[in-house]
Amino acid sequence: xxxxxxxxxxxxxxxxxxxxxxxxxxxxxxxxxxxxxxxxxxxxxxxxxxxxxxxxxxxxxxxxxxxxxxxxxxxxxxxxxxxxxxxxxxxxxxxxxxxxxxxxxxxxxxxxxxxxxxxxxxxxxxxxxxxxxxxxxxxxxxxxxxxxxxxxxxxxxxxxxxxxxxxxxxxxxxxxxxxxxxxxxxxxxxxxxxxxxxxxxxxxxxxxxxxxxxxxxxxxxxxxxxxxxxxxxxxxxxxxxxxxxxxxxxxxxxxxxxxxxxxxxxxxxxxxxxxxxxxxx
Amino acid sequence: xxxxxxxxxxxxxxxxxxxxxxxxxxxxxxxxxxxxxxxxxxxxxxxxxxxxxxxxxxxxxxxxxxxxxxxxxxxxxxxxxxxxxxxxxxxxxxxxxxxxxxxxxxxxxxxxxxxxxxxxxxxxxxxxxxxxxxxxxxxxxxxxxxxxxxxxxxxxxxxxxxxxxxxxxxxxxxxxxxxxxxxxxxxxxxxxxxxxxxxxxxxxxxxxxxxxxxxxxxxxxxxxxxxxxxxxxxxxxxxxxxxxxxxxxxxxxxxxxxxxxxxxxxxxxxxxxxxxxxxxxxxxxxxxxxxxxxxxxxxxxxxxxxxxxxxxxxxxxxxxxxxxxxxxxxxxxxxxxxxxxxxxxxxxxxxxxxxxxxxxxxxxxxxxxxxxxxxxxxxxxx
Numbered sequence: 001x002x003x004x005x006x007x008x009x010x011x012x013x014x015x016x017x018x019x020x021x022x023x024x025x026x027x028x029x030x031x032x033x034x035x036x037x038x039x040x041x042x043x044x045x046x047x048x049x050x051x052x053x054x055x056x057x058x059x060x061x062x063x064x065x066x067x068x069x070x071x072x073x074x075x076x077x078x079x080x081x082x083x084x085x086x087x088x089x090x091x092x093x094x095x096x097x098x099x100x101x102x103x104x105x106x107x108x109x110x111x112x113x114x115x116x117x118x119x120x121x122x123x124x125x126x127x128x129x130x131x132x133x134x135x136x137x138x139x140x141x142x143x144x145x146x147x148x149x150x151x152x153x154x155x156x157x158x159x160x161x162x163x164x165x166x167x168x169x170x171x172x173x174x175x176x177x178x179x180x181x182x183x184x185x186x187x188x189x190x191x192x193x194x195x196x197x198x199x200x201x202x203x204x205x206x207x208x209x210x211x212x213x214x215x216x217x218x219x220x221x222x223x224x225x226x227x228x229x230x231x232x233x234x235x236x237x238x239x240x241x242x243x244x245x246x247x248x249x250x251x252x253x254x255x256x257x258x259x260x261x262x263x264x265x266x267x268x269x270x271x272x273x274x275x276x277x278x279x280x281x
Numbered sequence: 282x283x284x285x286x287x288x289x290x291x292x293x294x295x296x297x298x299x300x301x302x303x304x305x306x307x308x309x310x311x312x313x314x315x316x317x318x319x320x321x322x323x324x325x326x327x328x329x330x331x332x333x334x335x336x337x338x339x340x341x342x343x344x345x346x347x348x349x350x351x352x353x354x355x356x357x358x359x360x361x362x363x364x365x366x367x368x369x370x371x372x373x374x375x376x377x378x379x380x381x382x383x384x385x386x387x388x389x390x391x392x393x394x395x396x397x398x399x400x401x402x403x404x405x406x407x408x409x410x411x412x413x414x415x416x417x418x419x420x421x422x423x424x425x426x427x428x429x430x431x432x433x434x435x436x437x438x439x440x441x442x443x444x445x446x447x448x449x450x451x452x453x454x455x456x457x458x459x460x461x462x463x464x465x466x467x468x469x470x471x472x473x474x475x476x477x478x479x480x481x482x483x484x485x486x487x488x489x490x491x492x493x494x495x496x497x498x499x500x501x502x503x504x505x506x507x508x509x510x511x512x513x514x515x516x517x518x519x520x521x522x523x524x525x526x527x528x529x530x531x532x533x534x535x536x537x538x539x540x541x542x543x544x545x546x547x548x549x550x551x552x553x554x555x556x557x558x559x560x561x562x563x564x565x566x567x568x569x570x571x572x573x574x575x576x577x578x579x580x581x582x583x584x585x586x587x588x589x590x591x592x593x594x595x596x597x598x599x600x601x602x603x604x605x606x607x608x609x610x611x612x613x614x615x616x617x618x619x620x621x622x623x624x625x626x627x628x629x630x631x632x633x634x635x636x637x638x639x640x641x642x643x644x645x646x647x648x649x650x651x652x653x654x655x656x657x658x659x660x661x662x663x
Contacts, residue, residue: 047512069513070513070515072517073349073352080347081350081353083346083349083353084352084359084361085354088359089508092508113346266337
């Protein structure tokens with residue numbers, strides 16, 4: 001793959017009047033955004049046919065920075081809004097840029113149901129284990145013991161494994177990387193964008209300001225080193241005993257299948273309705 | 282265009298069914314909902330008809346999602362509707378506010394039932410008047426319509442879509458369980474017989490650059506729907522004319538919110554509709570809305586027979602509220618009675634409108650039954 005310079009990608013796809021972004025130094029959202037734009041560029045997708053959707057939070061500001069149609073909605077509801085957009089105009093390709101709290105906490109119900117329906121959408125999920133914009137409260141993805149302003153003594157609840165959840169709910173494509181995994185990340189997004197149905201690429205993304213500071217990792221490099229330590233590639237994880245996997249996060253591709261997407265299912269349903277009513281042969 | 286129900290003739294149908302058919306005639310092609318008594322029949326009718334007219338009907342996971350989905354569909358170019366009852370309407374409130382802020386044309390039907398919370402799920406009430414007007418967050422305005430017959434439920438549904446499109450705003454059709462489940466003769470017009478209004482689209486690239494600017498001087502910006510190459514960014518955050526977030530700029534916020542409210546205020550005459558019955562020489566007036574108006578009509582007739590010069594003002598639009606009209610009425614009559622199926626929600630608006638020019642008395646009834654005409658008569662004759 002030929003890699004264009006970051007400047008080229010920026011000039012081609014970002015709204016210059018919206019820059020600089022609101023992201024803190026060391027934040028990983030910019031990287032995930034860059035990978036997404038590179039994937040779009042590489043696939044030569046038509047930006048006029050792509051709509052970016054988001055909820056609330058840091059990652060949800062992304063649709064404002066990219067020069068596409070975009071809907072910045074309410075907390076957790078991006079996928080519910082996306083359902084309306086996609087079914088009203090199936091020609092549009094939808095990218096939902098979401099955070100972990102957005103997708104798995106307040107939007108958890110929309111998340112599992114969008115997957116159950118196999119809504120045609122590509123979710124880029126920024127998982128930084130925290131509510132960054134509101135100041136570092138604990139997220140439903142936070143591993144046990146991690147600190148947040150609402151769990152100052154360390155999280156006592158069990159975390160969600162978002163990728164695992166998506167696979168179980170029926171997503172067509174599910175991958176997880178850290179923003180450190182540059183090429184795997186871009187390739188996964190490319191794959192996701194080309195498939196019908198629900199596709200998800202989750203990124204472990206550093207939030208040094210709201211999360212790192214409270215967990216003795218004040219800089220992005222410290223967080224990246226931590227990701228290296230806690231992540232285990234899928235192939236390796238398969239050979240590891242469960243006790244060794246405790247507190248680790250498996251990365252890789254978890255699902256790659258081709259169940260019919262919601263748009264196709266609804267098209268067939270419409271045909272069936274007309275046939276049952278005797279409107280069509 | 283083939284319709285899955287007879288057009289150009291009358292049919293004997295429920296209020297909920299009438300709303301569904303009217304929506305389809307008005308051009309609605311996206312319905313998202315969640316089942317709830319007494320609104321479920323709207324959804325069931327839409328589920329039956331939508332695939333046949335190449336529209337979409339989808340059962341979402343909850344009311345928050347339903348409201349979100351219709352806003353998304355509207356930005357993708359479809360006329361969209363959802364229907365619910367009080368508790369579900371509460372869940373929609375945040376996204377209803379989002380629709381107001383992003384100037385998204387959508388229709389929300391609230392078939393009221395007894396509350397609070399799950400209250401009396403199968404019985405009628407008019408307890409959502411305040412919720413419809415003020416339920417969402419912040420300074421805002423929207424349109425609230427209220428039918429009192431099944432025919433009106435049909436006609437006002439078409440009107441709801443037309444007003445939503447014309448003013449780029451959510452419109453709430455506020456009805457009640459009695460009308461939803463009552464069967465009456467309704468004339469279903471042919472599409473050519475009814476006026477259908479579609480949203481203003483940008484005439485060119487230049488207009489599309491200002492999706493939230495008053496570029497035509499009427500307060501209603503053309504709506505650059507998604508997929509047309511305009512690259513529009515829509516956010517619920519305070520935004521400037523181009524849609525760029527400006528969350529801490531007081532001037533931008535003030536300009537935006539005042540325009541959103543004023544685009545409806547300055548078109549009050551077009552939006553506000555009411556029916557007057559025997560009001561010309563009335564000495565006492567009844568002001569009502571929805572199902573209660575039907576008892577009020579009968580009450581006026583009985584009062585007239587008894588020599589009391591009574592009249593009725595039936596409000597078909599609840600918001601924007603015509604405070605001036607109520608004040609003029611209050612100047613002409615001795616007393617205004619407000620019968621309603623709650624402990625005084627319309628009453629507050631009428632009392633404010635009357636502005637002390639006439640005494641205003643609430644005739645409240647809760648528990649699930651509509652006022653009988655005699656209950657109103659007895660209060661008036663004391």
